[in-house]
Amino acid sequence: MSDHSKLKYLAESAPTGPWIVENDSLYFKDDGYTRHLLDADAGHDVQEHDYYAALKFIAAANPAAVLALIAENEALRQDRDGLLEAGAHLL
Structure with missing residues (x-):
């Protein structure tokens, strides 16, 4: 990660x-x-x-854009982790 x-x-x-x-x-x-x-x-x-x-x-690539990308990345990681905990399998 x-x-x-x-x-x-x-x-x-x-x-x-x-x-x-x-x-x-x-x-x-x-x-x-x-x-x-x-x-x-x-x-x-x-x-x-x-x-x-x-x-x-x-x-x-200003600070606001970078912070938005980091936030989106963190949210996607949390979604992925939640799916994995629920038993979903990633391809």
């Missing part, structure tokens, strides 16, 4: 967002304010498509 406690702690400690990519910058919203987090710069060996895809992924 995977232990997501460190990832969960980090997600709970980070600004929840939403997170936004605009041009070469990453922002998050906090208390009604848009806060500039970083300016990104694609290295000479990174293609423009990969660069923007990576920035968009970082914004989408």
Whole structure:
């Protein structure tokens, strides 16, 4: 079983967002304010498509999204364990 406690702690400690990519910058919203987090710069060996895809992924994999995935994973594990205790067999 995977232990997501460190990832969960980090997600709970980070600004929840939403997170936004605009041009070469990453922002998050906090208390009604848009806060500039970083300016990104694609290295000479990174293609423009990969660069923007990576920035968009970082914004989408924000703390709220990570916490939702962890919660869903934990709920599915509990469901599975309940089925196993009730005598169900997994394929």
